[in-house]
Amino acid sequence: MVGPTDASGVPPAHPTAWSAEQIRHVGYRTMDLIAEYLSALPSGPVFRPVPPSLSARLLATPMPESGTAPDTLLDQIATDIMPYPFGNGHPRFSGWVRSPPAVMGIFAETLASALNPSVAGGNHAAVYVEHEVVGWFAELLGFPATAAGHLVTGGSAAALTALGVARHVAAARAGIDVRAEGVQGAGTTFTAYQTAEGHACHRKALELLGLGARDIRLIDTDAELRMLPAALDAALERDIRAGCTPIAVIASAGTVNVGAIDPLDAIADICAARGVWLHVDGAYGAPAILSARYAAALAPLGRADSVGVDPHKWMYVPIEAGLVLIKDAVAARAAYSLVPPYLRTDGDAHGVGGPPWFSEFGLQQTRGFRALKVWASLTHLGIEGYRAAIEHDLALADALAALVRAAPDLEIWDPRGLSIVCFRYVGDGRLDAPELDALNRAVCTELQRGGEVFPTSTVLRGRTYLRSCLMHPGATPRDVERLVRAARTAGMRLAGIWGERAL
Ligand SMILES: Cc1ncc(COP(=O)(O)O)c(C=O)c1O
Structure with missing residues (x-):
C-alpha cells in the first residue's frame, strides 16, 4: 500500500479522497521519520553542508508535471532533506539563538495543519x-x-x-x-x-x-x-x-x-x-x-x-x-x-x-494556528519544566565560562549574561589584534564545518569572538568540554603553533 493514487498514480490532494487507513499509513511513516531523526540526532554530526550535487539537483528540479506517490515522496525527504539540517536540535549546537524543538510542539504543529x-x-x-x-x-x-x-x-x-x-x-x-x-x-x-x-x-x-x-x-x-x-x-x-x-x-x-x-x-x-x-x-x-x-x-x-x-x-x-x-x-x-x-x-x-x-x-x-504548538509545549512542560530547562541552560553557560577562564589560550568576554558565552582564542600572545580577529573567524568556520560543535561568531567592541548560546536542555558538561577542546585545537593549528603545546 503506497497511499492514495488513482489508476495513473496521481495522488488526490484533498483529504476527503484519502481513507483513514491511507492517512494512517503515510502518517505513521512520517512519525517514523521524525522518531528516527530525533533519536539519531546526538550521534550524528552537528552540521554537514549540503553536497553540491544535491543542492544543484534541488535547485534545478522543475515544478513536477505529474504527481508522486506519498511513499516515494517520503523516501525523497528521508534521503535529500532529513540528513542536512542546520544543527539546532543537536546538543552541541550553540549558534545564534536556536533551540531544539519541543516534541509536543512538533505534533501540535501537525495537528494545527490538519485543522487548518x-x-x-x-x-x-x-x-x-x-x-x-x-x-x-x-x-x-x-x-x-x-x-x-x-x-x-x-x-x-x-x-x-x-x-x-x-x-x-x-x-x-x-x-x-x-x-x-x-x-x-x-x-x-x-x-x-x-x-x-x-x-x-x-x-x-x-x-x-x-x-x-x-x-x-x-x-x-x-x-x-x-x-x-x-x-x-x-x-x-x-x-x-x-x-x-x-x-x-x-x-x-x-x-x-x-x-x-x-x-x-x-x-x-x-x-x-x-x-x-x-x-x-x-x-x-x-x-x-x-x-x-x-x-x-x-x-x-x-x-x-x-x-x-x-x-x-x-x-x-x-x-x-x-x-x-x-x-x-x-x-x-x-x-x-x-x-x-x-x-x-x-x-x-x-x-x-x-x-x-x-x-x-x-x-x-x-x-x-501557531498557538497550538505554543500551548502544547507549555502545557506539556509546565512552568516548572521550563524553569528547570532554563536553569539548566544557565548552569551550562556557567560551566562553559569556567572552562574558558581556566584555559590559558582562551579569553572570555566579561561580564557575560544569560546563557551566552563569548570567547576567543588568543594563543600565546604573539598575534596582534587583527591577526587574532582573522584567526577566530577561521576557527569559527572550521568548527562549524567540522561537525563536532557549532558556535557562531560576533564582534564586540571591534574584536571578533566565538559566541555560544546554550539553549539545549539535553546538552551536558561533556558537550561544552568538547567545544572548548575543539576551539583550542583549531586555534592552535590555525595559529601555526600546533605541537608546541599538548592539550
Ligand atoms: C535579541 C533578539 N531580538 C530579536 C530577534 C529577531 O527575532 P526573529 O529572528 O525571531 O525575527 C532575535 C533573533 O535572533 C534576537 O536574538
Whole structure:
C-alpha cells in the first residue's frame, strides 16, 4: 500500500479522497521519520553542508508535471532533506539563538495543519487557544489582562507590529493622523532610540515605518554593553527641543551578542517622564524571568508599552513562533484595524464572530494556528519544566565560562549574561589584534564545518569572538568540554603553533 493514487498514480490532494487507513499509513511513516531523526540526532554530526550535487539537483528540479506517490515522496525527504539540517536540535549546537524543538510542539504543529483554520478571528477553538496563550504570557511578563497580544512569526514581526503602534500613538500626539497622512510631509522628524547592541530587526522595522537610519539614535552603553540611561535622557532632551517626535525607545531584555539586559527600570522612568513609548525586545531573554537569578532584572518588563518574546527561542517551540504584547489594546486596534465589508467582524459574537479579531491588531489577515504548538509545549512542560530547562541552560553557560577562564589560550568576554558565552582564542600572545580577529573567524568556520560543535561568531567592541548560546536542555558538561577542546585545537593549528603545546 503506497497511499492514495488513482489508476495513473496521481495522488488526490484533498483529504476527503484519502481513507483513514491511507492517512494512517503515510502518517505513521512520517512519525517514523521524525522518531528516527530525533533519536539519531546526538550521534550524528552537528552540521554537514549540503553536497553540491544535491543542492544543484534541488535547485534545478522543475515544478513536477505529474504527481508522486506519498511513499516515494517520503523516501525523497528521508534521503535529500532529513540528513542536512542546520544543527539546532543537536546538543552541541550553540549558534545564534536556536533551540531544539519541543516534541509536543512538533505534533501540535501537525495537528494545527490538519485543522487548518485561519486565526484571523472567529468563534472557533483556535482563537481561544491563542487568547489563552497570550494571557499566560501577559501574566508571566507583568502585563494587564486587557493588553492586546498575538502570535507572529518571530521577534522581527513583533518589533514591526509594536513599533507600528508606537509610531501611530506618537504621531497622534503630535497632531498627525499617520494612517491618513503617512510620514511624508509630516513636518517633524520621527526618531527612535536603541543601543548598537539592539537587534538589527528594529532598524529594519523602523525603516519600513518611514524612519531612516539617521533617525535612529544609537545610545551609548556601559562596560556591560547595557544602555546608559543618562545618555538616553540627554538624546531625548536634545531631540524634543529640536522639534523631533520620538516614537519609541527600544530596550533589550537579553541582547543577541552577550545576553545583556538594559536597565529597564531606569529606562522606563525616563520614558514615563518624557511620554515616550517603551518597547522591550525580550525575544531571547524574557523567559529567563522564570529563573530566580534574572527575575528582578526582568520584573520591569511589565512597565513597557510593548514587549516581543519568542517562544521559538528559549521556550523551545518549533519555529516559527513569536509573540507581541501591547499594553494599550485600543491604540493597537486604532493603528491596524481595517475592515472592508467582506471582512466584517462585528456582531454575532457568540455565533460566528467571536472576540475582537486578531487581524484588527496587526499586519496579517489570514493567520496560522501557531498557538497550538505554543500551548502544547507549555502545557506539556509546565512552568516548572521550563524553569528547570532554563536553569539548566544557565548552569551550562556557567560551566562553559569556567572552562574558558581556566584555559590559558582562551579569553572570555566579561561580564557575560544569560546563557551566552563569548570567547576567543588568543594563543600565546604573539598575534596582534587583527591577526587574532582573522584567526577566530577561521576557527569559527572550521568548527562549524567540522561537525563536532557549532558556535557562531560576533564582534564586540571591534574584536571578533566565538559566541555560544546554550539553549539545549539535553546538552551536558561533556558537550561544552568538547567545544572548548575543539576551539583550542583549531586555534592552535590555525595559529601555526600546533605541537608546541599538548592539550
Ligand atoms: C535579541 C533578539 N531580538 C530579536 C530577534 C529577531 O527575532 P526573529 O529572528 O525571531 O525575527 C532575535 C533573533 O535572533 C534576537 O536574538
